Amino acid sequence: MAQTNPQDKARSALGRYRVMAWITGSMLLLLCLEVVLHYVVGISKDRLGVFQYVPFAHGWIYVVYLAAVLDLWTKMRWTYSRLVAMVLAGVVPVMSFVLERRVHADAEAVLEPDTLAA
Secondary structure, three states, rough: OOOOOOHHHHHHHHHHHHHHHHHHHHHHHHHHHHHHHHHHHHOHHHHHHHHHHHHHHHHHHHHHHHHHHHHHHHHHOOHHHHHHHHHHHHOOOHHHHHHHHHHHHHHHHHHHOOOOOO
């Protein structure tokens, strides 16, 4: 069985985080649309069709997103303030897309060859 180094593990965690950030952000935008349709426009829940399941789906997707955040955060050894920002990005509309770009750039800067301590 091949051993993986910490840099490979961090790159894998970064990839999982990026995917979950986009999925979570997209679901959050759908959730905002569902809230507007239901509470502002006044469409009843039973007439929303697939949109009525968006809050439930976003909740579970957010849990998976949190696991991806914790995985990346522990492997990168970032500060608690970075953890809080990443956690909040899953509940503030559009923030996950913005923060994902910053997190990816910061992680790539650290993950250049031979820069992550073993």
